[in-house]
Amino acid sequence: MWNLTKEAKEKFSKCHLLPIHESDDDWKMALREAKTEREDLIARLKEELKEVKEELLHVLPGRFIPYVENGTLNQPTLPKKVREDYLQWVQETVKEFEQILDAAHEQTLHAIAYLPMAVQDVFAESLHDAIIERIEREGNTLHLYINTDSGFSTKSHIHLIFNDVIIEESDDLLQVGQLLIYYELQKTDEGFAFRVLFDCPEAEWTITMKGMNAQYYYRPMMYTRLRDEEKLEETSLTEYVSLLNPDYRYSLITPHLRSNINAFTDNLILDKGKFELGQNEIVVSVENQRFIYDLTEYNPIQFIYTDVYEDPYAHFNEPVPTEQIEAAALGNDLELQVRAWNTMYANPKALADIINRVLWKIQITEENQMMVSVYASHFYKSEILIEAVLERYRNLID
Incomplete structure (x- = not known):
């Protein structure tokens, strides 16, 4: 039995069809900004609801349908209890899909233990957003070549070899250029089964085979x-x-x-x-x-x-001498900045005084806010922030 299905993915994606403001304060801010910019926010939201109405009617629980029909589901007039109920439904749907992905991942981890090390190496990193570059069939062997430049794997070109294919099932033919989104590998009595949910175009593809192997290559x-x-x-x-x-x-x-x-x-x-x-x-x-x-x-x-992996960003992990860290972290040399922050991240206890000075002095901008928030949260968990710095970053700490 598969955890991963096209229907589960569609339910997850459709729960985000109509985002709404989550609180009274959010609505006040949105209405204020719309007034400042002379935008008819209410009319725009009505149009957004109209565009997704038909899809919503097929996916929403029945209790929300009246608010779709009368056009108030994404309006400030929506009763607070209904708004909170809708947001709760979205959160539960997201959590449900995350649990499906976790279960699919556990099945994959179990299955790859029975496969060659090359396959284990490939699945040790995410194949999400990899693109099919070539498809070759040779007897009952399928060769699938994928490019991961747009994805998350250090392996830039992966050749998956499905040996002794028993059956393939799909609601659409495999195509060069398709985007691999989610996947699940299972151990079966006959061998293995691999399911992929593709995008561009969307398709659910399942292949059952007796064995599997892989080859992979890196960008220099x-x-x-x-x-x-x-x-x-x-x-x-x-x-x-x-x-x-x-x-x-x-x-x-x-x-x-x-x-x-x-x-x-x-x-x-x-x-x-x-x-x-x-x-x-x-x-x-x-x-x-x-x-x-x-x-x-x-x-x-x-x-x-x-066939040799070299980390192109290894130089960013070279530590900065202690006496240069503060100036480097606050300076304009991007590479030195990154190295300085990484040095502090790796040694929070030893560099506590420097970290507190840097966090107190740094100017927080829209461009660096997320980065500073990540580091501040890490240093907070390391329990090295002084009270004044902690107060300054309280709203940014996760």
Whole structure:
């Protein structure tokens, strides 16, 4: 029996169709701001309710339907008891889905213990928001290639191999470009079962197979650094490969193939195949296949992967000398700032005096409020904040 279902996801997503203000103070503030900005808030809210009315009528408990029909569910005239009941229903629906995800996660943890270490490595990190890049079927084996650049895994390219497929069930065909949202892996008597809820387009896909394996690759550290500095587009292939660690092994991975890279010259020397970088296109030839990639759409740099993980942000964890922490945390050098805050985060007891001085002196802005709140909460739990600092941050501490 599956914990994860398309119906559960839809119920969860639809409970957020119509957000409403949660208190009288919120309404007063919203109405005041609308008056200042000369906005007809009431009319806008009526339009918002109208847009989602049909969907709400199918998902809301019956007790809220009259307030949808008369148009007051998201208006300030909604009785307080009804508002509180509606907000409670939203919270309970969210909690219910969180419990479903927790149960799916427990099933996945149980199942991966029976699978090869490579699969365990893949599922040790989240696959949420990964994108299907390639689908290949070979007899009763399915190869699913996913890109996690938009997701949360350090493994940038993952090749999932479903061996001895028994059955596939889906309300839509798998498609390149689909977004992996939620998933659950189960151990079965026959082997394993894997369920995924996709987006763009939405689909529930379940595959049952006797075995499963995986391969994965990383972006070189320099790729991430150049991307974060917005320098990827201006960096040539020749310049880029000169920055790579020559002791590592590299692969060329495109939307259609993977090949080992034997050497870097003006072009890439592939193990099996040929790579050509022209004025307007990239041409990759492997065996009897030839693939062309337009340079306006693809950067050859994005095709280079390695099997060695390097943390591109490791330098941010290098501690700042104690005598420099306060100046660095309050200074304008972003890298030194991050290192200083990380140093304080890791050593709250030893650096209590410095931490209190920094928190007292720092100017809280809209841009840094969330970051400061996270650190202040951590230092509060470490019980090192003096009373004056504690009072200043009381509203920001979680």
